[in-house]
Amino acid sequence: MNNYLNLSIVELHNLLLKGEVKPSTLVLEAIEKCKNDEFNALEALNFDEALKKAYELDKKEVPSDNYFFGIPYIAKDNLSTKGLETTGGSNILKGYVPSFDATVISILNSLDAIMVAKSTLDELAMGGSGRSGHKGLQYNPFDKTKMHLIGGSSSGSAIVTAASYVPFALGSDTGDSIRKPASYGGLVGYKPTYGLISRFGLFPFSVSLDHIGYFTRSVEDAAILFDALNKYDENDYTSSLKERTKVCPLDEKEVKKVAVISEVISSIKDEKILNSFKNYVQELENRGVKVDYVNVDSNLLKAIYPSYIIISSAEATSNNANLDGVKFGNRKEGKTYQEVMFNTRNEGFGELIKRRFILGSYALMKENQEEVYLKAKRVRHAIVDTFNKILDEYDAFIAPAAPSVARKVNEDSDALDDTYLIADNYLAIGNFGGYPSITIPLGLKEGLPFGLSITSKIFADKKCFEVAKLSEDIIGLKGLSTSNIDEFIKEGK
Amino acid sequence: MKEVNKETLKIAAEKLLFDMEDSQYETLLNEFHVIIKQLELMDNIEDLSSYSPLSFPYVDESFSLLRDDEVIEETLLNKEEVLANAKEVRDGQIELPKVVG
Structure with a gap:
């Protein structure tokens, strides 16, 4: 089988321009890889339409x-x-x-990108494990024995990019649903400033936190994709009216000063991850970047997860009230319309999201509004205020994207432990404040990747990409995928 | 805070138009015990009451939020395509079980 799709978007574009490869060759390769999917990544397939479009494009000049x-x-x-x-x-x-x-699909269609399939996810994008969706578990493609998960909720999109079925895949991120699986999958995973990429047509989970983003295998690809998707859309009421500017070309020399949140680092126990981070920070300093360790009240950081779970579950309860099987969906029969709705929802929803809906509903109960729901939103405000101040001073704050490599299939965390409360959940800061935030590969541990997270202030997407580009150069894992990991290991990564 | 027990959870589920297995309510109840401990962590934040509840990451003139209530022809959905997703349709309307005799 060909392996063109292990290349970046930019590299593929250059091959297409030179006439060394045709769109149909690429689409046939993607289809073949989708057909051989071992990791349970896919939903509906779009092979016929994709091929039809590819053959049409074969006849056109490559712009x-x-x-x-x-x-x-x-x-x-x-x-x-x-x-x-x-x-x-x-x-x-x-x-x-x-x-x-x-x-986002319309924009990519208009650019003649070719969608070959849909990727699976945690049910309605809730749950960060890659095990709650109706397709069952999504496995980490870096572990052929299928002992490890890829993580979620954008589990399928992470798999198809890491295993190079395609050079990029779209996802959504409400707490860390792109950036966490990107860490476990050795990928670049990007979430833009809230309001820059239209969410029209995204199934809403928690509208004040939801973002559309994507996975690629290089920072450059992520930046050019941002430039393509960063457009005002009158169909999305939270689409920003600010004038849009291109982030490319990136200039790494513009990176001057970054912050490391000490409490995030001290909540990580994994020596390999800590060492890789330390070495990377050292090299940043060697290249003239000022790195400051900044303190944040750990009580604030420990409150991220509880406030996130309350706000997102409360919004989810309301946003998914339209799923009743009447206008659309998998309607179940009943003697009355109430029975139709009950039976549809009862049989249609999985256990995890039923539990989330109940939690959300509990938070919204009259007796709990002040003490649970509004308190969570006050915490959100305190966190956003704190990080706005930090990000006003620095180009970005950086830390390992997760405290570990991918989880094992049956592995659970201690929900009251600092590692879980802080290092495993701090990425939601990016959603609370709508900050541009990216994960890139930081290292490998026993053949499994782990990532670095970079977050900048709102509308500083260009800066976020520049810090990421510089970091990618330092770390040297650009283009990592399941087909080339052995080469990186040989290089001592 | 309203007391959490199996009964409260069942009432919440009923209002949300679904039910769960008994064992699933047990799981949820255990989950609530942990979540309530996590929620208590919010009380350790100094001066929390001085912050107003934040509903969006940022709100300024950069959101459109409201637009004129105008029909935009090119974004109108096709009626047949929309109705194709409803399980029972009669005379261009979605059909549900009869409510009154």
């Missing part, structure tokens, strides 16, 4: 200014795709076929 022409990709299955089943990883939406495209 030098469009990186996405003829490039195959995969979209998370909570993004509406016209004429193609979109389930959100839930049985309640089995058979639902949207009558419109999400704006």
